[in-house]
Amino acid sequence: MSIQHKDIAAIRQDYVLGNLSASDVDNDPIRQFKKWFDEAIHSEVIEPNAMVLSTVSSHHLPSSRIVLLKDISDEGLVFFTNYESRKGDDMKENPHVALLFFWPELQRQIRIEGMIEFTNQADSDEYFQSRPKASRIGAIASPQSREIPNRDFLETRVEELSDQYKDSDVVPRPEHWGGYLLKPIYFEFWQGRASRLHDRIVYKKVSDSWRITRLAP
Numbered sequence: 001m002s003i004q005h006k007d008i009a010a011i012r013q014d015y016v017l018g019n020l021s022a023s024d025v026d027n028d029p030i031r032q033f034k035k036w037f038d039e040a041i042h043s044e045v046i047e048p049n050a051m052v053l054s055t056v057s058s059h060h061l062p063s064s065r066i067v068l069l070k071d072i073s074d075e076g077l078v079f080f081t082n083y084e085s086r087k088g089d090d091m092k093e094n095p096h097v098a099l100l101f102f103w104p105e106l107q108r109q110i111r112i113e114g115m116i117e118f119t120n121q122a123d124s125d126e127y128f129q130s131r132p133k134a135s136r137i138g139a140i141a142s143p144q145s146r147e148i149p150n151r152d153f154l155e156t157r158v159e160e161l162s163d164q165y166k167d168s169d170v171v172p173r174p175e176h177w178g179g180y181l182l183k184p185i186y187f188e189f190w191q192g193r194a195s196r197l198h199d200r201i202v203y204k205k206v207s208d209s210w211r212i213t214r215l216a217p
Protein backbone atom coordinates (compact mmCIF):
# COMPACT_ATOMS: atom_id res chain seq x y z
CA MET A 1 0.00 0.00 0.00
CA SER A 2 1.23 3.49 -0.74
CA ILE A 3 0.01 6.50 1.19
CA GLN A 4 -2.68 8.32 -0.87
CA HIS A 5 -3.13 11.46 1.18
CA LYS A 6 0.31 12.84 1.85
CA ASP A 7 -1.28 16.03 3.23
CA ILE A 8 -2.97 13.95 5.95
CA ALA A 9 0.15 11.94 6.62
CA ALA A 10 2.09 15.19 7.03
CA ILE A 11 -0.10 16.50 9.88
CA ARG A 12 2.21 16.32 12.83
CA GLN A 13 2.37 18.11 16.14
CA ASP A 14 5.44 18.27 18.30
CA TYR A 15 4.68 18.06 22.01
CA VAL A 16 6.65 20.29 24.31
CA LEU A 17 4.27 21.50 27.01
CA GLY A 18 5.14 19.24 29.92
CA ASN A 19 6.53 16.06 31.33
CA LEU A 20 5.46 13.38 33.76
CA SER A 21 7.35 10.93 35.93
CA ALA A 22 6.31 8.30 38.44
CA SER A 23 7.83 10.40 41.22
CA ASP A 24 5.67 13.43 40.27
CA VAL A 25 2.30 11.73 40.32
CA ASP A 26 -0.03 11.24 43.27
CA ASN A 27 -0.13 7.73 44.78
CA ASP A 28 -3.84 7.72 44.17
CA PRO A 29 -4.99 7.87 40.51
CA ILE A 30 -8.30 9.55 41.33
CA ARG A 31 -6.42 12.40 43.03
CA GLN A 32 -4.05 12.54 40.02
CA PHE A 33 -7.07 12.58 37.68
CA LYS A 34 -8.64 15.46 39.67
CA LYS A 35 -5.37 17.40 39.46
CA TRP A 36 -5.20 17.07 35.66
CA PHE A 37 -8.94 17.69 35.31
CA ASP A 38 -8.56 20.89 37.30
CA GLU A 39 -5.72 21.98 35.03
CA ALA A 40 -7.91 21.23 31.97
CA ILE A 41 -10.75 23.35 33.43
CA HIS A 42 -8.37 26.25 34.00
CA SER A 43 -6.82 26.06 30.54
CA GLU A 44 -8.48 26.61 27.17
CA VAL A 45 -9.93 23.08 26.89
CA ILE A 46 -13.49 23.16 25.50
CA GLU A 47 -15.72 20.67 27.33
CA PRO A 48 -12.94 19.03 29.37
CA ASN A 49 -15.57 16.65 30.77
CA ALA A 50 -16.31 15.17 27.33
CA MET A 51 -14.94 11.63 27.27
CA VAL A 52 -15.06 8.69 24.89
CA LEU A 53 -16.92 5.73 26.38
CA SER A 54 -16.16 2.39 24.75
CA THR A 55 -18.36 -0.62 25.37
CA VAL A 56 -18.38 -4.17 24.00
CA SER A 57 -21.57 -5.88 22.85
CA SER A 58 -22.67 -9.43 23.64
CA HIS A 59 -21.26 -10.35 20.19
CA HIS A 60 -17.83 -8.99 21.28
CA LEU A 61 -18.14 -5.94 19.01
CA PRO A 62 -16.71 -2.70 20.40
CA SER A 63 -18.32 0.72 19.94
CA SER A 64 -17.46 4.22 21.14
CA ARG A 65 -19.23 7.50 21.71
CA ILE A 66 -18.77 10.70 23.72
CA VAL A 67 -20.54 11.17 27.05
CA LEU A 68 -20.06 13.85 29.69
CA LEU A 69 -18.39 13.20 33.02
CA LYS A 70 -20.77 14.48 35.70
CA ASP A 71 -19.11 13.49 38.99
CA ILE A 72 -15.90 12.09 40.43
CA SER A 73 -15.71 10.44 43.84
CA ASP A 74 -13.25 8.14 45.62
CA GLU A 75 -15.25 5.28 44.10
CA GLY A 76 -14.97 6.41 40.49
CA LEU A 77 -16.43 8.41 37.61
CA VAL A 78 -20.11 9.07 36.94
CA PHE A 79 -22.00 9.77 33.71
CA PHE A 80 -25.68 9.74 32.77
CA THR A 81 -27.50 8.22 29.84
CA ASN A 82 -30.42 6.12 28.64
CA TYR A 83 -30.24 2.59 30.08
CA GLU A 84 -32.03 1.26 26.97
CA SER A 85 -29.59 2.82 24.48
CA ARG A 86 -27.05 0.84 22.49
CA LYS A 87 -24.40 1.49 25.15
CA GLY A 88 -26.94 0.59 27.85
CA ASP A 89 -27.61 -2.74 26.11
CA ASP A 90 -23.86 -3.37 25.85
CA MET A 91 -23.21 -2.62 29.52
CA LYS A 92 -26.07 -4.88 30.60
CA GLU A 93 -24.24 -7.78 28.93
CA ASN A 94 -20.69 -6.70 29.62
CA PRO A 95 -19.86 -4.33 32.49
CA HIS A 96 -16.23 -3.85 31.37
CA VAL A 97 -15.80 -0.43 29.75
CA ALA A 98 -13.08 2.04 28.82
CA LEU A 99 -13.06 5.82 29.04
CA LEU A 100 -10.77 8.19 27.20
CA PHE A 101 -10.07 11.87 27.66
CA PHE A 102 -8.04 13.82 25.07
CA TRP A 103 -7.07 17.37 25.94
CA PRO A 104 -5.03 18.54 22.92
CA GLU A 105 -4.50 22.00 24.42
CA LEU A 106 -2.49 20.33 27.20
CA GLN A 107 -1.08 17.57 24.98
CA ARG A 108 -2.58 15.04 27.38
CA GLN A 109 -4.58 11.84 27.14
CA ILE A 110 -6.04 9.80 30.01
CA ARG A 111 -7.20 6.19 29.58
CA ILE A 112 -9.38 4.61 32.24
CA GLU A 113 -10.71 1.05 32.37
CA GLY A 114 -12.98 -0.68 34.84
CA MET A 115 -16.36 -2.10 35.69
CA ILE A 116 -19.64 -0.27 35.51
CA GLU A 117 -22.44 -0.16 38.10
CA PHE A 118 -25.72 1.74 38.20
CA THR A 119 -25.61 4.80 40.43
CA ASN A 120 -28.31 4.79 43.09
CA GLN A 121 -31.73 6.08 42.07
CA ALA A 122 -31.56 9.08 44.42
CA ASP A 123 -28.41 10.36 42.63
CA SER A 124 -30.06 9.84 39.23
CA ASP A 125 -33.18 11.71 40.42
CA GLU A 126 -31.13 14.56 41.82
CA TYR A 127 -29.08 15.00 38.66
CA PHE A 128 -32.13 14.62 36.37
CA GLN A 129 -34.03 17.34 38.26
CA SER A 130 -30.96 19.64 38.07
CA ARG A 131 -31.12 19.65 34.26
CA PRO A 132 -33.02 22.33 32.34
CA LYS A 133 -36.68 21.42 31.80
CA ALA A 134 -36.22 21.19 28.02
CA SER A 135 -33.38 18.66 28.47
CA ARG A 136 -35.54 16.58 30.82
CA ILE A 137 -38.35 16.57 28.28
CA GLY A 138 -35.86 15.74 25.52
CA ALA A 139 -34.57 12.75 27.49
CA ILE A 140 -38.11 11.39 27.88
CA ALA A 141 -39.04 12.12 24.27
CA SER A 142 -36.04 10.39 22.70
CA PRO A 143 -35.95 6.58 22.51
CA GLN A 144 -32.16 6.85 22.33
CA SER A 145 -30.44 4.60 19.77
CA ARG A 146 -33.74 3.32 18.29
CA GLU A 147 -34.67 3.97 14.65
CA ILE A 148 -37.25 6.71 14.27
CA PRO A 149 -39.19 7.60 11.11
CA ASN A 150 -38.16 11.27 10.92
CA ARG A 151 -37.40 14.40 12.99
CA ASP A 152 -41.11 15.29 13.20
CA PHE A 153 -41.61 12.17 15.30
CA LEU A 154 -39.30 13.65 17.97
CA GLU A 155 -40.67 17.16 17.73
CA THR A 156 -44.25 15.92 18.10
CA ARG A 157 -43.30 13.96 21.21
CA VAL A 158 -41.57 17.02 22.65
CA GLU A 159 -44.68 19.15 21.98
CA GLU A 160 -46.96 16.60 23.63
CA LEU A 161 -44.74 16.29 26.70
CA SER A 162 -44.26 20.07 26.95
CA ASP A 163 -48.02 20.37 26.98
CA GLN A 164 -48.41 17.60 29.57
CA TYR A 165 -45.91 19.31 31.93
CA LYS A 166 -46.75 22.94 31.10
CA ASP A 167 -47.96 23.72 34.64
CA SER A 168 -45.26 21.84 36.50
CA ASP A 169 -41.55 22.32 37.04
CA VAL A 170 -41.20 18.70 38.10
CA VAL A 171 -40.72 16.36 35.17
CA PRO A 172 -40.26 12.86 36.63
CA ARG A 173 -37.14 10.91 35.66
CA PRO A 174 -38.05 7.95 33.45
CA GLU A 175 -36.86 4.62 34.87
CA HIS A 176 -34.77 3.96 31.77
CA TRP A 177 -32.62 7.08 32.29
CA GLY A 178 -29.94 7.45 34.95
CA GLY A 179 -26.36 7.25 36.00
CA TYR A 180 -23.50 4.79 35.78
CA LEU A 181 -20.48 4.67 38.08
CA LEU A 182 -17.25 3.40 36.54
CA LYS A 183 -15.10 1.77 39.22
CA PRO A 184 -11.60 1.96 37.77
CA ILE A 185 -8.96 -0.74 37.85
CA TYR A 186 -6.59 0.93 35.35
CA PHE A 187 -5.48 4.50 34.59
CA GLU A 188 -2.93 5.75 32.09
CA PHE A 189 -1.77 9.36 32.13
CA TRP A 190 -0.13 10.32 28.83
CA GLN A 191 1.85 13.49 28.37
CA GLY A 192 3.11 14.31 24.87
CA ARG A 193 6.87 14.85 24.65
CA ALA A 194 9.28 15.83 21.91
CA SER A 195 10.26 13.37 19.15
CA ARG A 196 7.49 10.89 20.04
CA LEU A 197 9.20 10.02 23.34
CA HIS A 198 5.99 10.58 25.27
CA ASP A 199 5.51 9.93 28.98
CA ARG A 200 3.05 7.17 29.95
CA ILE A 201 2.43 6.58 33.63
CA VAL A 202 0.13 3.67 34.46
CA TYR A 203 -1.77 2.70 37.63
CA LYS A 204 -3.01 -0.88 37.95
CA LYS A 205 -5.19 -1.96 40.85
CA VAL A 206 -3.65 -4.92 42.67
CA SER A 207 -5.82 -6.10 45.59
CA ASP A 208 -6.61 -2.81 47.29
CA SER A 209 -3.58 -0.80 46.25
CA TRP A 210 -2.31 0.81 43.08
CA ARG A 211 0.86 -0.29 41.30
CA ILE A 212 2.49 2.54 39.36
CA THR A 213 4.65 1.83 36.31
CA ARG A 214 5.95 3.55 33.17
CA LEU A 215 5.20 2.28 29.64
CA ALA A 216 7.23 2.85 26.52
CA PRO A 217 5.58 5.34 24.18
Ligand SMILES: Cc1cc2nc3c(=O)[nH]c(=O)nc-3n(C[C@H](O)[C@H](O)[C@H](O)COP(=O)(O)O)c2cc1C
Pocket residue numbers: 047050063064065066067068069079080081082085086087088144145
Ligand atom coordinates in the same frame (compact mmCIF):
# COMPACT_ATOMS: atom_id res chain seq x y z
C1 LIG B 1 -19.98 16.55 23.50
C2 LIG B 1 -20.99 15.43 23.58
C3 LIG B 1 -21.53 15.10 24.82
C4 LIG B 1 -22.44 14.06 24.94
N1 LIG B 1 -22.89 13.70 26.19
C5 LIG B 1 -23.73 12.66 26.32
C6 LIG B 1 -24.11 12.20 27.62
O1 LIG B 1 -23.66 12.71 28.67
N2 LIG B 1 -24.98 11.16 27.69
C7 LIG B 1 -25.48 10.55 26.57
O2 LIG B 1 -26.28 9.62 26.72
N3 LIG B 1 -25.08 10.92 25.34
C8 LIG B 1 -24.24 11.96 25.19
N4 LIG B 1 -23.82 12.35 23.92
C9 LIG B 1 -24.38 11.62 22.75
C10 LIG B 1 -23.60 10.29 22.57
O3 LIG B 1 -22.34 10.54 21.99
C11 LIG B 1 -24.37 9.27 21.72
O4 LIG B 1 -24.74 9.84 20.47
C12 LIG B 1 -25.65 8.78 22.42
O5 LIG B 1 -25.46 8.59 23.81
C13 LIG B 1 -26.13 7.47 21.79
O6 LIG B 1 -25.09 6.50 21.88
P1 LIG B 1 -25.37 4.93 21.72
O7 LIG B 1 -26.36 4.77 20.59
O8 LIG B 1 -24.04 4.33 21.42
O9 LIG B 1 -25.94 4.44 23.04
C14 LIG B 1 -22.87 13.35 23.78
C15 LIG B 1 -22.31 13.67 22.54
C16 LIG B 1 -21.37 14.68 22.44
C17 LIG B 1 -20.73 14.96 21.10
